[in-house]
Ligand code: HEM
């Protein structure tokens with residue numbers, strides 16, 4: 358562990374910060390390239406430093422233990438989302454794009470908008486999608502087996518969601534190549550004003566224009582998620598002006614997340630061949646193997662909240678109007694909650710992990726993510742005998758998402 | 772502590788001690804009961820904590836909300852008139868002896 362990770366007490370040489378007494382200040386930047394390369398030692402240092410810590414560099418509080426992350430997620434009125442779930446405080450700074458009416462909203466407004474997306478992405482809807490998603494996964498794996506060697510990020514983790522999700526949304530064919538850059542931008546924008554965020558926003562105009570256009574009713578095929586959202590406006594659940602914003606939420610959060618989720622699962626199965634063997638022996642474990650990959654890698658690493666009042670958490674006082682960063686990835690490996698947390702175990706009881714968040718904002722697209730992950734891993738389990746990493750892996754850097762840029766692999770057929 | 776009996780599809784029964792205030796789902800998963808998957812951790816989003824409530828008990832549970840009602844249309848095993856989501860059943864001392872049957876499948 359580097360000296361940078363050791364909690365320092367306040368006052369010393371550090372710049373003046375407004376953390377309360379008893380809350381350790383850490384000189385850690387969880388939005389730096391070195392951190393992205395290997396966040397785990399820092400996660401541990403954050404958990405060990407205390408139930409609440411202060412990140413001096415960005416002047417925010419942070420929680421990295423499961424219990425406190427859970428507590429923050431489950432008290433949305435104290436730890437609000439309407440002032441932004443990134444570092445930027447919407448009470449002080451104009452959001453870079455019009456504020457989300459679900460992710461960046463609080464009850465009761467959130468409740469109403471959320472109900473619409475829950476209906477559009479319900480278990481009953483998933484039943485109708487299942488066969489088509491499964492067939493596409495099988496076809497994808499067959500095609501990759503013919504190739505033998507390929508990049509598991511571009512050719513699988515990206516290619517598969519891109520082959521099913523835009524169609525399920527009802528998007529037109531042209532312009533779909535804007536989707537991943539747009540999502541990369543959205544998730545970078547939750548971070549601090551670092552190079553990743555600034556350069557993403559500078560290059561955002563064409564992607565934003567594409568997405569704004571596709572959110573309009575006339576560009577969404579009947580029967581897709583997008584059209585279903587507009588139908589809820591006809592039914593009076595939301596206004597016609599709100600429908601495009603809810604479509605935008607799915608275009609922002611519905612694709613790069615599953616790319617990194619599926620990428621995480623492939624990377625786990627390639628690194629832990631014993632787990633892949635267990636999956637091959639019992640393909641019905643596919644769904645849990647995906648869920649465990651979401652816990653283990655936490656493709657969505659962090660989100661912020663803002664305090665609406667002075668609050669005590671983990672025995673520490675935090676004032677009103679403070680940003681609090683939740684380390685979902687650190688909570689998902691907290692030894693206080695998980696036995697053998699650094700082990701990828703496809704039979705683990707994963708219920709309760711916070712990879713999809715928790716409480717009222719818990720991922721509304723989780724059933725879509727699980728469906729994609731499950732059918733893909735089930736196809737691998739039946740058709741592939743071995744996954745071998747055959748070249749150097751490259752990490753992709755994003756202020757919120759954790760995943761790879763490149764994962765060269767070879768598949769051996771079963 | 773209230774006792775809940777879960778009955779598996781093959782009729783094997785398991786008695787579990789629950790704490791008042793927690794959900795039947797949490798009591799089950801804390802004891803490692805297979806057959807309650809609870810993918811969403813009790814946030815009423817996944818319908819993988821489906822149970823059939825014993826006829827003697829169904830009338831004694833608090834009524835279900837619209838959200839639960841809608842989710843039950845998507846359960847993996849057929850919805851029945853006595854279907855509930857166990858994460859939405861809050862255990863109280865009056866529910867001591869509650870009997871819940873597990874469906875064939877949750878996924
Ligand atoms: C493995 C894939 C995914 C992961 C890890 C993930 C993770 C998350 C997390 C952690 C949150 C909570 C945000 C918060 O508390 O502030 C969230 C919310 C959300 N997710 Fe996902 N997500 C995934 C896939 C999806 C998909 C496929 C969709 C759309 C179809 C989606 C749409 C959303 C939306 C709209 C929200 C906001 C919900 C709200 O604020 O009520 N996500 N997701």
Ligand code: FES
Nearest residue numbers: 811813817818858
């Ligand atoms: S645990 Fe997901 S609906 Fe009950």
